[in-house]
Amino acid sequence: MTLRKGDFILIDYVARVKETGEVFDTTIEETAKKERLYKEGEIYEPKLVVIGEGWVLKALDESLTTMEIDKKTSVEIPPEKAFGERDPEKVRRVPLRHLAAKGITPNLGMRIEYNGKMATVRTIGAGRVLLDFNPPLAGKTLVYEVTIQKKLKTIKEKISALIHRRIPVVEESKFKFTVREKAVTIEMPEEAFYLEGIQVAKRGIALDMQRFFPKITTVKFVETFKTEPKKETKT
Amino acid sequence: MTLRKGDFILIDYVARVKETGEVFDTTIEETAKKERLYKEGEIYEPKLVVIGEGWVLKALDESLTTMEIDKKTSVEIPPEKAFGERDPEKVRRVPLRHLAAKGITPNLGMRIEYNGKMATVRTIGAGRVLLDFNPPLAGKTLVYEVTIQKKLKTIKEKISALIHRRIPVVEESKFKFTVREKAVTIEMPEEAFYLEGIQVAKRGIALDMQRFFPKITTVKFVETFKTEPKKETKT
Numbered sequence: 001m002t003l004r005k006g007d008f009i010l011i012d013y014v015a016r017v018k019e020t021g022e023v024f025d026t027t028i029e030e031t032a033k034k035e036r037l038y039k040e041g042e043i044y045e046p047k048l049v050v051i052g053e054g055w056v057l058k059a060l061d062e063s064l065t066t067m068e069i070d071k072k073t074s075v076e077i078p079p080e081k082a083f084g085e086r087d088p089e090k091v092r093r094v095p096l097r098h099l100a101a102k103g104i105t106p107n108l109g110m111r112i113e114y115n116g117k118m119a120t121v122r123t124i125g126a127g128r129v130l131l132d133f134n135p136p137l138a139g140k141t142l143v144y145e146v147t148i149q150k151k152l153k154t155i156k157e158k159i160s161a162l163i164h165r166r167i168p169v170v171e172e173s174k175f176k177f178t179v180r181e182k183a184v185t186i187e188m189p190e191e192a193f194y195l196e197g198i199q200v201a202k203r204g205i206a207l208d209m210q211r212f213f214p215k216i217t218t219v220k221f222v223e224t225f226k227t228e229p230k231k232e233t234k235t
Numbered sequence: 236m237t238l239r240k241g242d243f244i245l246i247d248y249v250a251r252v253k254e255t256g257e258v259f260d261t262t263i264e265e266t267a268k269k270e271r272l273y274k275e276g277e278i279y280e281p282k283l284v285v286i287g288e289g290w291v292l293k294a295l296d297e298s299l300t301t302m303e304i305d306k307k308t309s310v311e312i313p314p315e316k317a318f319g320e321r322d323p324e325k326v327r328r329v330p331l332r333h334l335a336a337k338g339i340t341p342n343l344g345m346r347i348e349y350n351g352k353m354a355t356v357r358t359i360g361a362g363r364v365l366l367d368f369n370p371p372l373a374g375k376t377l378v379y380e381v382t383i384q385k386k387l388k389t390i391k392e393k394i395s396a397l398i399h400r401r402i403p404v405v406e407e408s409k410f411k412f413t414v415r416e417k418a419v420t421i422e423m424p425e426e427a428f429y430l431e432g433i434q435v436a437k438r439g440i441a442l443d444m445q446r447f448f449p450k451i452t453t454v455k456f457v458e459t460f461k462t463e464p465k466k467e468t469k470t
Contacts (some may be wrong), residue, residue, distance in 0.1 A: 203460065218460070
């Protein structure tokens with residue numbers, strides 16, 4: 001099966017720095033835990049990618065059409081196609097007391113905010129620290145080990161995945177929806193009623209529908225509040 | 236037409252302190268402006284009251300069933316049925332510098348926060364101020380001049396008013412809804428999609444329906460996102 005631009009796929013990946021082998025990102029919970037990347041509350045699961053949309057690094061996105069489903073593939077991305085080359089000018093020596101004044105006790109490799117910019121602590125000397133304002137992955141060649149788990153084929157699968165992408169904390173299967181020619185009607189599960197940003201997520205889903213299914217002109221969200229009948233009264 | 240507990244009515248009122256004639260609350264914009272009570276952003280319009288629900292002071296609520304529609308009626312409410320008697324123990328003299336330390340320059344009659352409680356500045360002396368922690372209307376006899384503008388008769392009128400009560404900033408007529416035996420379906424206008432607290436307002440409306448119309452067991456809210464069709468494709 002050939003993949004092409006516009007295809008909906010679910011991918012798992014492990015992203016490493018080539019030189020050191022250090023894992024800096026992954027969709028796989030077990031790997032995240034093993035590599036001490038795991039964050040409580042984060043959702044580890046195959047990531048929806050619509051090929052060509054730029055939802056992953058461009059170099060990775062472009063290589064997806066050459067991959068096969070279920071077959072682990074490595075993609076090597078040089079710095080200039082990843083986070084850029086390291087700029088030696090972006091390294092500065094600053095007095096330790098400037099950090100102390102902000103309540104920061106620097107450790108090697110620590111990420112700190114300095115004058116509104118993020119920096120990495122590179123060395124700590126007598127009264128001075130070396131701060132590196134380059135992005136942490138600047139100058140690094142990255143290796144993505146990617147497995148395309150699935151290609152989504154039906155409009156139902158695709159819509160379901162688009163909804164899940166905007167509201168990841170609620171189980172995908174809890175969203176029931178119908179597709180009728182030009183209209184999609186989505187029945188929202190109660191768990192999603194009071195999520196922060198839920199209204200903006202709905203708008204995002206509606207815009208996604210327009211983008212990927214131009215025939216759909218109406219997206220309806222339905223929230224149903226059911227109550228226990230208090231007494232049986234004849235209607 | 237006799238009014239009774241459970242009736243839905245719309246009332247206008249002007250509330251005064253009996254002794255001074257000072258207006259402290261009203262539903263009428265013109266009066267609010269004349270009395271310098273007017274607040275930008277506040278909505279001045281007849282207030283929905285379901286008689287007996289305690290949505291107004293109890294003494295006022297109880298007198299509503301004796302009133303006639305469209306006939307201005309005065310209700311006098313003694314302090315014990317309004318904001319309570321004044322407690323002379325709740326008055327304290329405090330050093331002016333305590334207020335200065337918090338950046339407060341007191342004026343007579345000003346409301347300030349002091350140690351987490353609201354107080355009224357009563358007198359300002361040499362280095363001291365007298366703070367009154369009684370509610371501003373404690374000890375006052377209140378006079379409500381009430382006009383019942385309308386009694387709501389149909390379930391449609393009542394539901395519409397209940398929706399408006401929870402979402403007052405959007406015009407009442409913009410909410411379209413249908414009532415079908417046990418279910419109410421409310422089509423939300425776009426202006427209401429992103430209001431702060433809109434999801435909690437919906438829950439409130441659903442609970443109101445259950446309370447006042449026990450036969451209704453389902454309340455559906457529908458939000459429709461319409462998009463301009465991007466291209467005419469045959470379905």
